[in-house]
Amino acid sequence: MKGENMNFETMREWLARKLKHADDTMAAAGGTSLEALQQDARSRIVTxxxxxxxxxxxxxxxxxxxxxxxxxxxxxxxxxxxxxxxxxxxxxxxxxxxxxxxxxxxxxxxxxxxxxxxxxxxxxxxxxxxxxxxxxxxxxxxxxxxxxxxxxxxxxxxxxxxxxxxxxxxx
Missing domain, CATH: 1.10.260.40 (lambda repressor-like DNA-binding domains)
Structure with a gap:
């Protein structure tokens, strides 16, 4: 469980860096747009x-x-x-x-x-x-x-x- 928490925090930090730059480039190799990532971050259940x-x-x-x-x-x-x-x-x-x-x-x-x-x-x-x-x-x-x-x-x-x-x- 602790490892999962660390992965979540790592992803959160990565996402925060991506959102800070707020350009409209593709954010990941899979082609997820920054807008899609922002919407996903907003819809997360509270932790x-x-x-x-x-x-x-x-x-x-x-x-x-x-x-x-x-x-x-x-x-x-x-x-x-x-x-x-x-x-x-x-x-x-x-x-x-x-x-x-x-x-x-x-x-x-x-x-x-x-x-x-x-x-x-x-x-x-x-x-x-x-x-x-x-x-x-x-x-x-x-x-x-x-x-x-x-x-x-x-x-x-x-x-x-x-x-x-x-x-x-x-x-």
Whole structure:
């Protein structure tokens, strides 16, 4: 398994170098175009490595959903009618304070409960039953340690599922 992970990282580094040059030449001997590689990279399912550098729980869930749906930061920003820099800041800065409008728009586009997303962003008080599940508490309190384990990825996935439950909004 470790060897597979190293191959994935090597391919990721190669792809990053190819995408950085962004010309329209053929990227591989097999004739894959750069556009096809970019589309393929955007449609990948989220991996622990994709979340390793994200410092906050709100950033992790936004990145998780964005990657899962194959969206770029620009795609999500356009769908949420906010600046792309806001998406970048959500995913890269600790302590990023979203405006209420941006928070609601991102929650709606990602399919999250607005109330629960507001709780995660600390815009409203967290009710004790919201974080009752041990896995959800773990994901919500996780700090960036430079790597995300499969257990943490599963916890983030559970947090996304909880955020996606809009039943709390109906109360």
């Amino acid at each position: 622990p490595a994709a979340l390793a550098e994200v410092p906050t729980e709100i950033g992790k869930v936004v990145r998780y959903v964005r990657e899962q749906r194959g969206w770029t930061r620009g795609d999500l920003a356009e769908l949420a009618d906010i600046d792309e820099i806001e998406i970048s800041l959500i995913e890269t800065l600790e302590g990023q304070d979203l405006s209420p409008r941006s928070l609601v728009n991102v929650a709606n586009v990602c399919g999250f409960s607005v109330t629960r997303f507001q709780q995660l962003a600390k815009h409203v008080e967290v009710r004790s039953h919201y974080a009752a599940d041990k896995g959800l508490r773990f994901a919500a309190r996780s700090k960036n340690v430079g790597a995300v384990t499969q257990e943490e990825l599963d916890a983030i996935s559970a947090l996304v599922a909880t955020l996606s439950d809009k039943a709390l909004d109906d109360r």
